[in-house]
Amino acid sequence: MSNNTPILEVRDLNVEFKVMDGIVKAVNGLSFKAYDQEIIGVVGESGSGKSQTMLAVMGLLANNAKVSGSVKFMGQELIGMPARELNKIRGDKIGMIFQDPMTSLNPYLKISSQMTEVLMLHKGLNYKDALNQSIQMLEHVKIPEAKNRINLYPHEFSGGMRQRVMIAMTLLTRPKMLIADEPTTALDVTVQAQILQLLKELRKEMGMTIIFITHDMGVVANLCDRVNVMYGGWLMETASILETFNNPMHPYTKALLSAIPSLDSEVDKLQTIPGEPPNLLNLPSGCPFQSRCDKVTEACKSSIPLNKINPRHVVKCTLYGNK
Numbered sequence: 001m002s003n004n005t006p007i008l009e010v011r012d013l014n015v016e017f018k019v020m021d022g023i024v025k026a027v028n029g030l031s032f033k034a035y036d037q038e039i040i041g042v043v044g045e046s047g048s049g050k051s052q053t054m055l056a057v058m059g060l061l062a063n064n065a066k067v068s069g070s071v072k073f074m075g076q077e078l079i080g081m082p083a084r085e086l087n088k089i090r091g092d093k094i095g096m097i098f099q100d101p102m103t104s105l106n107p108y109l110k111i112s113s114q115m116t117e118v119l120m121l122h123k124g125l126n127y128k129d130a131l132n133q134s135i136q137m138l139e140h141v142k143i144p145e146a147k148n149r150i151n152l153y154p155h156e157f158s159g160g161m162r163q164r165v166m167i168a169m170t171l172l173t174r175p176k177m178l179i180a181d182e183p184t185t186a187l188d189v190t191v192q193a194q195i196l197q198l199l200k201e202l203r204k205e206m207g208m209t210i211i212f213i214t215h216d217m218g219v220v221a222n223l224c225d226r227v228n229v230m231y232g233g234w235l236m237e238t239a240s241i242l243e244t245f246n247n248p249m250h251p252y253t254k255a256l257l258s259a260i261p262s263l264d265s266e267v268d269k270l271q272t273i274p275g276e277p278p279n280l281l282n283l284p285s286g287c288p289f290q291s292r293c294d295k296v297t298e299a300c301k302s303s304i305p306l307n308k309i310n311p312r313h314v315v316k317c318t319l320y321g322n323k
Ligand code: ADP
Pocket: 017, 018, 019, 024, 026, 044, 045, 046, 047, 048, 049, 050, 051, 052, 053, 062, 063, 064, 280
């Protein structure tokens, strides 16, 4: 695969949920590409469709979901793929980590049993080799005394260490892509910084693409090569990290950036974006951000044009012409 072939290509992805009151439009016409060893940050307020986008990619949406569009992973279409085939790709080539490590770890089993099982199942290793590789992977994510600590239960680790165990477990099969959904949100800032540093190193060492979901622009600045900004289930802007911070174009991206607390501001002065997030059961026509946007015009009520600023910088906004 050449460097220009994306690892992941999402095209016109839509996710709807059927509920009592109607249809929740959680993801709307979303397209993006992720390249080899790229770290993409997905940012946006709570409820903006970040998690559902990635669950759709993984084929893990709830039963009341309807999905359309295309998700190509290493050239293979995942939407509509039979569950058995998808399961194989998921456990092997795509890994996923969550905010709460206990969603992936079994509280009743020692780490050694949980890790060796993955390798015996997916890679056909015997127990002894599986154990050795598991210990190596724990060392890789910098768990001290991995040889002894592999015999502990999940609750015997601190929050940060438990997150490392989950990362190690996910990486056992050496996935090509790691999807991380707010994995550091519950950790204190020091531990969070250590995990981000670890992910940066692992991306290089293991040749992995990482998609990192967060509501924290500070985390994005620390970690990512590129940023996808989501609002109301729409991808509003995607650009390199430099362009996002130096030349943000969408008023929502600008608002998110000005909401980053600076070191000398007090937490209670943290600027939030005025107004309410959109109702996904009843999205307005045109731009979903129109009711909160300080640059809103009549045109925003009917259209949400897509503008290619350059091949890697795309923004959906009437401010930049209608191409
Ligand atoms: P976030 O950006 O915080 O990760 P999500 O992607 O989880 O947001 O959610 C997007 C929207 O989809 C939210 O409004 C959420 O309530 C809605 N949603 C998620 N799952 C379901 C479901 N099974 N049924 C109905 N609505 C859902």
